[in-house]
Structure formats: C-alpha cells, structure tokens
Amino acid sequence: GENVEQHPSTLSVQEGDSAVIKCTYSDSASNYFPWYKQELGKRPQLIIDIRSNVGEKKDQRIAVTLNKTAKHFSLHITETQPEDSAVYFCAASNGDYKLSFGAGTTVTVRA
Amino acid sequence: DAGVIQSPRHEVTEMGQEVTLRCKPISGHNSLFWYRQTMMRGLELLIYFNNNVPIDDSGMPEDRFSAKMPNASFSTLKIQPSEPRDSAVYFCASSLGSGEGEKLFFGSGTQLSVL
Numbered sequence: 001g002e003n004v005e006q007h008p009s010t011l012s013v014q015e016g017d018s019a020v021i022k023c024t025y026s027d028s029a030s031n032y033f034p035w036y037k038q039e040l041g042k043r044p045q046l047i048i049d050i051r052s053n054v055g056e057k058k059d060q061r062i063a064v065t066l067n068k069t070a071k072h073f074s075l076h077i078t079e080t081q082p083e084d085s086a087v088y089f090c091a092a093s094n095g096d097y098k099l100s101f102g103a104g105t106t107v108t109v110r111a
Numbered sequence: 112d113a114g115v116i117q118s119p120r121h122e123v124t125e126m127g128q129e130v131t132l133r134c135k136p137i138s139g140h141n142s143l144f145w146y147r148q149t150m151m152r153g154l155e156l157l158i159y160f161n162n163n164v165p166i167d168d169s170g171m172p173e174d175r176f177s178a179k180m181p182n183a184s185f186s187t188l189k190i191q192p193s194e195p196r197d198s199a200v201y202f203c204a205s206s207l208g209s210g211e212g213e214k215l216f217f218g219s220g221t222q223l224s225v226l
Contacts, residue, residue, distance in 0.1 A: 032213075034214070034215075036215075042219070043202065043217040043218060043219050043220055044154070044202070044215075044217050045217070046214050046215065049214065089153075089154065097142060097144075097159050097161070097166070097167070097206075097208075098156065098159070098167070099156070099215065101153060101154040102153075103153050104153060
C-alpha cells in the first residue's frame with residue numbers, strides 16, 4: 001500500500017516568515033495530494049489539494065508543489081500568522097477512496 | 112449544511128463497557144469513513160462505506176469493533192467490550208463518493224476515554 005512520510009514533525013517560525021513542509025510517497029500511481037490543517041481540539045480541514053496533472057497550485061498565502069518524478073510534494077505557507085499555528089497533514093491517494101496520511105507537522109508561529 | 116455531525120463529543124467509560132459512536136454524513140455524500148486518531152499512530156482509516164455498503168473494513172482493529180450504516184444519513188461505530196487502548200479521537204468523514212480522489216469533510220470527532 002501507499003506509504004507517506006512527512007517532515008519535519010515540528011516547525012517553529014517567526015511571524016511573517018515562511019514555512020515549508022515536505023512529504024514523500026511510495027506509490028507511483030498516486031495522483032491526488034491533499035493537505036489538511038487541524039487546529040488544537042478541532043477537526044482536520046482541507047486547505048489545498050493538487051492532482052498529478054498539475055505541478056503547482058496556489059491559494060493566497062499557501063501553495064503546494066508536486067514533483068512526480070521524485071515522488072514528493074510540499075506545502076509552502078508565506079507571511080505566516082499566529083492563526084497558521086496548527087498540525088498539518090499531507091495525504092496521497094491513487095484516485096480511489098483511500099487516503100494515506102502523513103504523520104503530521106506541528107507548526108508554531110511565534111509572535 | 113451543518114456538515115458532518117458526530118455524537119457524543121466526549122465519552123468516558125469503563126473498561127468492558129459497550130461504546131457506540133454516531134455519525135450523520137453530509138446530505139448527498141455517498142462515501143462515509145471512520146478514522147481513529149492517536150498520537151502514536153496518527154490518522155488511521157477503520158472502515159469505508161460507499162452507498163451504505165461496507166467496502167473496506169481492513170482497518171478495523173479486531174472483532175470488538177463493528178460499524179453499520181443502515182441508511183444514507185446515519186452510521187454507528189461500536190466497540191464491545193471497550194479497552195483502555197481504544198482511547199482515541201474517532202472521526203467520521205464523508206465525501207461525494209465519485210471515486211476520483213476527493214475532499215473529505217470531517218466531523219468534530221468523539222474523544223473516547225476508556226478507564
């Protein structure tokens with residue numbers, strides 16, 4: 001099955017700086033890569049996703065890049081704000097129902 | 112739409128007791144998922160239903176766990192008997208179910224503590 005590895009496990013950044021989280025996947029058939037944000041005590045919520053026919057996608061301060069050859073994808077958050085503090089999960093699927101989640105990255109934005 | 116609704120939000124029970132978690136998916140969604148979240152194991156898929164039919168229950172830990180979806184608007188996850196190692200947050204999620212890699216909508220979760 002699919003194996004998704006996520007790094008780093010924790011990330012502390014100064015407000016206004018950028019944050020980058022990287023994930024690698026094992027199944028070359030994977031074609032859908034969502035990112036979920038989970039605030040403390042809350043539910044995971046989708047913040048951005050990318051499909052394998054696209055190399056990059058951006059939504060305001062967040063962007064995701066995909067390198068199919070290397071089988072890795074990354075989340076970039078620019079101009080970080082305190083409300084960006086949360087746990088971020090990457091995931092991958094081959095287009096069916098089953099999402100394989102990474103272990104999560106705890107992002108702390110220091111004021 | 113109220114989103115995916117789960118109940119209860121918190122459940123504290125004693126080892127050996129039966130626990131039933133409930134979920135109402137988003138209306139019109141054909142796929143329903145039960146996940147378990149722990150610090151050690153992260154988000155684990157327990158079971159997946161499509162059009163009320165269990166498609167993949169390979170993630171159900173053992174026979175103490177069972178799940179049902181009697182209709183399109185309701186699902187239950189039951190643990191009988193419960194054990195302390197079952198303590199976790201249990202999320203229900205739903206999606207449109209077109210089978211092409213889709214956005215999952217999670218419920219607020221049930222925080223289960225088995226003493």
